[in-house]
Amino acid sequence: MTSALISAPDLADRLGQRDLRIVDASWHLDGRDARADFAGGHIPGAMFLDLDAVSDGDSPLPHTLPTPAAFAASAGVLGLSDRDCIVVYDTAGLFSAARVWWMLKIMGARDVRVLDGGLPAWTALDLPLETGVPDRPPFGLFSPRFDSEAVVGLEAVRGALDAGQQVIDARGAARFRGEAAEPRPGVRPGHMPGATNLPYAALLEPDGRLKRDAALEAAFTEAGIDLDRPVITTCGSGVTAAILTLGLHELGRPSRLYDGSWAEWGSPEGGPVVSGA
Incomplete structure (x- = not known):
């Protein structure tokens, strides 16, 4: 790789x-x-x-x-x-x-x-x-x-969650738990039922470089991610989800990215929302 x-x-x-x-x-x-x-x-x-x-x-x-x-x-x-x-x-x-x-x-x-x-x-x-x-x-x-297989939409994410597959949310912990307001008007606070929070900053060194090797792998595993199972990445609007995707690429692990991310899921017409850890 x-x-x-x-x-x-x-x-x-x-x-x-x-x-x-x-x-x-x-x-x-x-x-x-x-x-x-x-x-x-x-x-x-x-x-x-x-x-x-x-x-x-x-x-x-x-x-x-x-x-x-x-x-x-x-x-x-x-x-x-x-x-x-x-x-x-x-x-x-x-x-x-x-x-x-x-x-x-x-x-x-x-x-x-x-x-x-x-x-x-x-x-x-x-x-x-x-x-x-x-x-x-x-x-x-x-x-x-x-590569259409690299991107997923709302219904595919809903199906993945229902099947117990891993969906990793790159937003900060306060936004994930619903304790902080979303920056986009009309978007509900909280997260998808069954999603795992891994803020993108956990993958970065203090100088903004991506962590390497064991440190990068630990960022995922300490968040409860099984790197041998399929992963979908998500965030607020599909930007920082790509940092998780990049980190997984560096570990030789494929992933798919939810393009609509929370801007779509958290909208009034989106998917179910929960708050808390």
Whole structure:
């Protein structure tokens, strides 16, 4: 199994290679303007991917997957080909980059990596930054090969829970227990009956890098996850669930991601909700 992670020094050594494409996939739940942050400083050669724009515009849910054709068109505008080596990062360390890694991967990108530790790991080494908005690159030909088995919807999650399968929720403990209000209006607090809480931050080192090997495995097993059984990941809106998916990938374990996540399940028309531990 090839790691999906790349270190800042390794990426710096590869700058300028013809098949390398770098994507700033920063997105903030609080609405902060990630595009403005990108203009203020980004890794040389990077392009900015707007997670909200590269989504299903007809869905009432936030940034759900677009069609493969629509995704391919958006990727092409950024100069991305499914044959490129694509490195994704964000300004938080590891937050929204995992979501875009997952999107690229299930849409057919052959070699997509996540910058371990994100932009903070890059700047900590005093590596160069560019400012401003780069010129649009030549259009890239992204030929999608959608892996429909990697994503699930509400009814599939309902069936998995009824069958006693593992569903892991990456939201914080207070939100999972229903003790904190959800950030999206009209979404009920609490969690799915039978789901297990594993906040995504439990997979991260203090500097934002993903834990490795035994420490990463322990994050799952200490939460009660049996790594030999099937797993569905979920969160608030499908972003941090991808961090759990990335962690499972690094352990050589497959998983499926619930794209609608709590934004759908916790809606008035969603699934059953419970509170408490």
